[in-house]
Amino acid sequence: MALVGPSGCGKTTLMRIVAGIEIADSGNITIGSRNVTRLRSAERNVAMVFQNYALYPHLTVRENIAVPLAMRRLSTWQRLPLIGGIIPGSSGKRASIETDVIQAAESLGLGTLLDRRPGQLSGGQRQRVALARAIVRHPAAFLMDEPLSNLDAALRVQTRREIVDIHRRVGAATLYVTHDQSEALTMADRVAVMQAGKILQVASPEAIYHDPQDLRVATFIGSPRINTLSAQADSAGRVHVSDAPTGLHAEPGSLILAVRPEDLRLSPNGIPCVVEGIEFLGESLLLHVRQSSSGEPLVMRLPPELSRPAPGTDIFLAFDPKRALLFHTDGRRMPSRGHIGHAQELALV
């Protein structure tokens, strides 16, 4: 499960509430079937990977990974530096901790780095230590707070795969907070889109992309941004954009029509637009245009081999009515004809 939203929308706060670092004013938190709302973070059996890794700088990799095990398996007396070793039962427990630490470290390729300190590791290696510290104790749930945001682009894609692998191997529920929609869409089974402190929609990545229930979800997910056009439905319910019929039907009144850049195409009897600029992205072209009558900007994605219209050229854009989404002017999704299926409602908290 990925929690995605723009900066400052409350994602991290929500995660901290789940982790038990902050206290919810109201509501319940359940992990598995256990209500943990009133439990301390130590008793919730969750592991968290922090944005800045939050490794203990004075401990070696080995000791860092061992901390959650030592805190759980050893008593306060057994953890004391000198006399801890002579307390009965301590050496057996320490050996089992050592075994688990090495296993977790090996599974993330940290076997040779066990005696280094975090300060001697690269960003990617620190990230792995943080992950190892999380998986070592087999928690009921993983919480990851933007774990990739401090890595460079190449490493990010690689670590993304590794996190998905770990998730598959360990199988524990994972809540993944990110502001990067591509991470959310690629990694998660379910995506929750959050904005201004509210969860707007929870659904599969496909449903979030193709079937957003709120205009804010539609505009947040997808790059470049989904195109929005102001439209009118006449008394017969036919939807028009700039007096051109679209083939869509809705309740009479003003509404917003949204269509993704890749769903626009050139057509001689489409909406008249003026080309403003072209961006070459390698695998495609982005055509920035402005609608002639209303002045609304639009972006369309074209195959790169197409001949490029010069800026200032008049062109006509059309779209498949089945691919267009209709929204009320307040942002709620409007059922439209030609559209099949409804997103399932899922509660997160």
Next chain:
Amino acid sequence: MSSAVGLGAIKVTRGAPIGEALAGLMLTVPAGLAYLVMLLLPTMATILLAFTDYELGLPDWNWIGLGNFTEMFEDRGFGVALRNTIIYVGFVTPLSILLGLGIALLIESGIRGRATFRAIFFLPVVSLTVAMAAAWQYLLHPTIGPLNGLLRAIGVSSPPYWLSSSDWVLLSLSAIGIWENIGYNMVLFLAGLTAIPRELYHAAEVDGTKTWLDRFRLVTWPLLGPTTLFVLTITMIRSIRVFDTVAVLTQGGPNKASEVLLHTMYKEGFTFLRLGYSAAITLVFLVMVLGLVWLQTKALDKRVHYG
């Protein structure tokens, strides 16, 4: 319409031209001069004086080699002063560090009145020690002092003569020293505490620390390492040079029970005018301070800075 951006001939001249180097030298002259006149020359003069029998006002003086030092180590007064100074440092350093840390932790975890408490505990640092010593003299006065008044009120029949009993005087001076240093150490620890990333505490919590002590041992204490090292060095140096409370309150008495290194030096130099001997004591003091700094940076620096 074409404009070219050339990346061809960019040459970087290494080393500054002579004029610039000269200007740099000129700019360091005021600081260099101050260092020379205020620190280096007096230190050199002291070192030279330490090997003479120079007395202020006497027309002639002689090189006496290590004479001052042999006298010093045979002199019972110097031995007592050295022992008292070490005891004083031994009391003041650990206690003022522990209490300063404790108060810093309490203030840091408190929700209200942080600025007020900070100001209260920092007050002794900014107030004039000589004036405060007068206040302590009154507080610790054997007959009219509030402390003994309180002790008598709770049933202690003959409370100690804090500053005039040779058993208690060093302890009383140490207590004043601790009171002086706590505020300073507290402020340093407060600064150290704010530098610890909050995320580490969150991680510690998720990792299963249940008690305050767990978190202190896992995060606070190790991450305060560099601060603690600095506080340790500073407090030792500040307490080894104890002088003003001794000079105002006891003049080293009774019967040398509170005689300390700097006070001995002061007496020899400015009361008995034996500048040569006084310089020798100063030299011993200087060696002790430098030794402490060297020891602490060498021995501990590696263990508290996590690379």
